Amino acid sequence: MGVIGGRPNPVVAAPMAGGASTPRLAAAVSNAGGLGFVAAGYLTVAQLDDRIAEVRTLTSEPFAVNLFVPGAPGDVADVARYAERLAPVAERYGVTLGEPRHDDDDWAAKLDVVRARAVPAVSFTFGCPDAEIVASLHEVGTEVCVTVTSAGEARIAAAAGADVLCVQGMEAGAHRATFLNDPASPTGGELIGLLPLLRQVAGAVDLPLMATGGLMTGADIAAVLAAGAVAAQLGTAFLCCPESGAPAAHQRALLERSYPTTAVTRAFSGRPARGLANQFLLDHGPHAPAAYPEVHHLTRPLRAAGDPEAMSLWAGQGFAAIRPMPAADLVATLTAELAAALNAATARWAP
Amino acid sequence: MGVIGGRPNPVVAAPMAGGASTPRLAAAVSNAGGLGFVAAGYLTVAQLDDRIAEVRTLTSEPFAVNLFVPGAPGDVADVARYAERLAPVAERYGVTLGEPRHDDDDWAAKLDVVRARAVPAVSFTFGCPDAEIVASLHEVGTEVCVTVTSAGEARIAAAAGADVLCVQGMEAGAHRATFLNDPASPTGGELIGLLPLLRQVAGAVDLPLMATGGLMTGADIAAVLAAGAVAAQLGTAFLCCPESGAPAAHQRALLERSYPTTAVTRAFSGRPARGLANQFLLDHGPHAPAAYPEVHHLTRPLRAAGDPEAMSLWAGQGFAAIRPMPAADLVATLTAELAAALNAATARWAP
Numbered sequence: 001m002g003v004i005g006g007r008p009n010p011v012v013a014a015p016m017a018g019g020a021s022t023p024r025l026a027a028a029v030s031n032a033g034g035l036g037f038v039a040a041g042y043l044t045v046a047q048l049d050d051r052i053a054e055v056r057t058l059t060s061e062p063f064a065v066n067l068f069v070p071g072a073p074g075d076v077a078d079v080a081r082y083a084e085r086l087a088p089v090a091e092r093y094g095v096t097l098g099e100p101r102h103d104d105d106d107w108a109a110k111l112d113v114v115r116a117r118a119v120p121a122v123s124f125t126f127g128c129p130d131a132e133i134v135a136s137l138h139e140v141g142t143e144v145c146v147t148v149t150s151a152g153e154a155r156i157a158a159a160a161g162a163d164v165l166c167v168q169g170m171e172a173g174a175h176r177a178t179f180l181n182d183p184a185s186p187t188g189g190e191l192i193g194l195l196p197l198l199r200q201v202a203g204a205v206d207l208p209l210m211a212t213g214g215l216m217t218g219a220d221i222a223a224v225l226a227a228g229a230v231a232a233q234l235g236t237a238f239l240c241c242p243e244s245g246a247p248a249a250h251q252r253a254l255l256e257r258s259y260p261t262t263a264v265t266r267a268f269s270g271r272p273a274r275g276l277a278n279q280f281l282l283d284h285g286p287h288a289p290a291a292y293p294e295v296h297h298l299t300r301p302l303r304a305a306g307d308p309e310a311m312s313l314w315a316g317q318g319f320a321a322i323r324p325m326p327a328a329d330l331v332a333t334l335t336a337e338l339a340a341a342l343n344a345a346t347a348r349w350a351p
Numbered sequence: 352m353g354v355i356g357g358r359p360n361p362v363v364a365a366p367m368a369g370g371a372s373t374p375r376l377a378a379a380v381s382n383a384g385g386l387g388f389v390a391a392g393y394l395t396v397a398q399l400d401d402r403i404a405e406v407r408t409l410t411s412e413p414f415a416v417n418l419f420v421p422g423a424p425g426d427v428a429d430v431a432r433y434a435e436r437l438a439p440v441a442e443r444y445g446v447t448l449g450e451p452r453h454d455d456d457d458w459a460a461k462l463d464v465v466r467a468r469a470v471p472a473v474s475f476t477f478g479c480p481d482a483e484i485v486a487s488l489h490e491v492g493t494e495v496c497v498t499v500t501s502a503g504e505a506r507i508a509a510a511a512g513a514d515v516l517c518v519q520g521m522e523a524g525a526h527r528a529t530f531l532n533d534p535a536s537p538t539g540g541e542l543i544g545l546l547p548l549l550r551q552v553a554g555a556v557d558l559p560l561m562a563t564g565g566l567m568t569g570a571d572i573a574a575v576l577a578a579g580a581v582a583a584q585l586g587t588a589f590l591c592c593p594e595s596g597a598p599a600a601h602q603r604a605l606l607e608r609s610y611p612t613t614a615v616t617r618a619f620s621g622r623p624a625r626g627l628a629n630q631f632l633l634d635h636g637p638h639a640p641a642a643y644p645e646v647h648h649l650t651r652p653l654r655a656a657g658d659p660e661a662m663s664l665w666a667g668q669g670f671a672a673i674r675p676m677p678a679a680d681l682v683a684t685l686t687a688e689l690a691a692a693l694n695a696a697t698a699r700w701a702p
Contacts, residue, residue: 010700170521171544190612193522193544195574196565196668203671214547222577223546225696227570261541317547320554339701345576346697349361350690 003062003121003143004164005208005230008033009335010221013327014212014235015066015123016174016246016314017041023051025243025327027058032331035231037123041068042296045109052117062120064145067111069127070104071181074270074291078183082289083298089280093310095301100294115140123147123166125177126271126292134161147177147212149189149197151204158205166233167201169194171214173236173316175273176264183290187264188272198227216318218337225338226345236316237334240324249308253278254315254322258308262319268303268312270295276313354413354472354494355515356559356581359384360686361572364678365563365586366417366474367525367597367665368392374402376594376678378409383682386582388474392419393647396460403468413471415496418462420478421455422532425621425642429534433640434649440631444661446652451645466491474498474517476528477622477643485512498528498563500540500548502555509556517584518552520545522565524587524667526624527615534641538615539623549578567669569688576689577696587667588685591675600659604629605666605673609659613670619654619663621646627664 004012011034015021018041026036038055040048048065055063079100090097111129114122115136122137123145134144138161146157147166154165156179168177170191178188192200194213201209211224212233221232239246240255253259259276265285266272270292275281280302288295302310323330355363362385366372369392377387389406391399399416406414430451441448462480465473466487473488474496485495489512497508498517505516507530519528521542529539543551545564552560562575563584572583590597591606604610610627616636617623621643626632631653639646653661674681 169544170542171547191521191542192668193520193565194546195544195571196522196567199567199571199669199672214544216547216550219578220546220550222696222700223574225700226573226577226692228692317543318550321550341577341579342693342697342701345573346693346701349573349576350693350697 002163002208003064004035004145004210007035007062007231009331010225010231011331011334012210012231012233013037013238014233015039016235016239017068020239020244020246022243022245023054023058025238025241026055026063028243028327029331030059030061030063032328034331036063038063038065040065040110041105045106045113048110049113049117052113052119064121064123065114065119066123066125067114068105069124069129070107071126071292073102074289074294078289079291079294079298082287082295085284085287086299086302089310090302093302093305093307095305097302098297098300100291100298102294105293114142118142121145125175127179128153128157128160131160145210148201149176149178150192151200153179154201154205158207162207164208164210165201165205166210166212167194167198169197169213171317172212173262173274173319174314175269175271178272181271181290181292186266186272191264194224195227198224198229202228214316214318216321218334219341220318221334222338222341222345226342236319236322238327238330240322241327241330243327247311249306249311250313253308253313254319255324257320259313262315262317266290266295268295268299269293273312273314274316276315278311278313279309353514353559354415355386355496355561358386358413358582360682361576361582362682362685363561363582363584364388364589365584366390367586367590368419371590371595371597373594373596374405374409376589376592377406377414379594379678380682381410381412381414383679385682387414389414389416391416391461392456396457396464399461400464400468403464403470415472415474416465416470417474417476418465419456420475420480421458422477422643424453425640425645429640430642430645430649433638433646436635436638437650437653440661441653444653444656444658446656448653449648449651451642451649453645456644465493469493472496476526478530479504479508479511482511496561499552500527500529501543502551504530505552505556509558513558515559515561516552516556517561517563518545518549520548520564522668523563524613524625524670525665526620526622529623532622532641532643537617537623542615545575546578549575549580553579565667565669567672569685570692571669572685573689573692577693587670587673589678589681591673592678592681594678598662600657600662601664604659604664605670606675608671610664613666613668617641617646619646619650620644624663624665625667627666629662629664630660
């Protein structure tokens with residue numbers, strides 16, 4: 001029984017890079033018997049090291065760290081065209097667009113940090129680390145999880161030695177974890193619903209699976225556990241906890257249901273991600289290039305201007321069921337709900 | 352406890368118009384403790400009457416009938432352009448394209464048949480019957496189910512007096528049940544995964560919900576029961592049963608996994624539907640107008656030419672898990688699997 005799947009409660013607070021995943025949130029969830037995450041993406045190496053240390057001051061329970069796997073640069077001309085398109089928007093907000101540089105999110109140095117800190121579990125997004133890296137993590141006792149969006153990606157992760165997979169359905173908020181950022185696919189590969197994807201991945205590899213994508217209630221968690229998952233990872237559900245670092249405007253848009261629907265877009269970061277369908281997403285999504293993190297850097301000043309119409313309001317398809325409550329209470333609520341849902345279904349259909 | 356949701360086994364064989372849903376299949380599923388369907392779509396009124404009578408000779412258990420709700424005609428010029436596009440394809444297959452006529456699938460006369468036959472349950476697809484029609488079905492003791500793909504459609508169905516809703520996730524094979532055939536939406540409205548859609552619909556109306564979309568195994572059924580559904584409707588799962596009337600080439604494509612993915616397309620019928628992504632779907636889907644059933648009639652001779660590359664190979668996202676076995680065995684297998692899945696999850700997480 002590993003870290004993921006071996007917790008008293010099968011509730012994992014998803015890594016949400018960019019601010020939402022605070023050490024307080026991670027520790028609160030782990031202390032409540034679930035599993036909290038430090039989201040390494042966009043942090044400096046020193047910040048990552050500090051956050052891991054901070055979580056350890058707040059909990060003696062296991063926790064996990066999520067790393068972004070670096071990818072290839074996007075097309076420079078495409079990025080320049082997108083920057084031209086956004087120039088009038090920047091002028092309107094009185095900001096200067098960011099420098100659309102390519103980088104690897106300090107991949108090697110962040111790997112060094114998680115190895116040096118021997119964190120209990122590490123998950124990967126946007127790709128699969130090679131077998132040597134997986135082995136080096138195993139050497140320091142770290143459990144390795146790879147996030148996948150297809151059976152093909154699951155096979156790659158299994159071959160690299162992953163201990164557990166995070167299976168991300170098309171319902172998921174924020175970035176899709178697809179290994180490739182294929183310009184030919186605006187949605188980042190085939191959009192597969194969580195339940196059929198779990199089935200496809202279970203048919204392809206023999207590894208424990210954590211389910212993620214659109215899960216908000218204990219009954220949702222009960223569903224994926226009944227489908228065979230060993231744990232459920234929830235992001236959006238934790239965005240309005242007091243421990244969340246998500247911007248107030250983001251939380252307000254979720255709680256007030258300011259936008260009725262979500263959509264997958266490259267508008268904000270250059271990688272497909274699901275967010276509330278605000279004006280910026282609708283206006284620019286169809287024109288955004290597959291260039292990550294170039295577009296992320298380019299749009300950062302726009303997103304920081306404070307107008308929700310131009311912010312990346314990440315949200316999964318279940319967002320309307322969001323509940324603003326302390327993370328520990330949310331974990332306890334979800335755990336009670338999932339037990340009730342399983343008991344009710346079992347009493348009726350498998351007495 | 353109604354017909355749907357009140358059966359010994361929560362397994363419903365979906366209505367599959369166009370041949371797959373035979374009276375033998377419906378009766379076999381109902382006799383096995385599930386619920387079988389007669390698919391009225393495309394049948395003549397006399398055929399519908401005959402099939403209902405035939406089911407009654409094969410089972411004394413409850414069964415259901417599905418009716419297509421008629422919609423508005425498509426744009427004639429758009430249909431003509433699509434016919435021009437398909438002319439060389441027809442020539443290649445040595446067939447003449449069908450007459451792209453609009454019709455209402457004999458709506459009024461088919462309603463008369465189901466009322467006269469007082470069938471136990473009727474479900475509707477492509478729209479919601481008005482309250483008077485629902486009341487007229489209630490008068491003869493018929494349970495009324497409306498298929499929905501959004502919370503908004505669920506509210507309309509509840510207001511019309513529906514007894515139960517069939518909640519169709521984006522994973523579902525064949526036609527999406529969206530009420531409107533909106534040319535602006537190539538996929539027939541927002542593509543929402545089954546679990547978040549169940550949550551959204553449960554938040555909007557207080558009716559029992561049957562779940563459908565991508566469900567293939569007992570563990571899949573256990574998942575939606577744990578999520579709160581009262582029954583699970585499976586279409587693709589029954590396509591390769593010996594009682595299925597699906598064309599041999601369709602069954603072969605599913606069993607041999609001739610195509611790796613599915614996609615939603617208007618290419619074959621003029622309404623969004625999910626099928627295996629064959630050449631015709633890829634070539635013509637992006638150009639097909641929102642005109643149903645005009646495009647259905649137009650492409651019929653092409654689809655009947657016998658080449659799987661030009662057939663509508665309807666399939667849900669879970670199709671790779673298809674099992675060719677007698678329908679009664681499949682219902683028994685699914686029922687045993689769902690009980691095992693619920694028991695395992697409950698033993699681990701809600702002992």
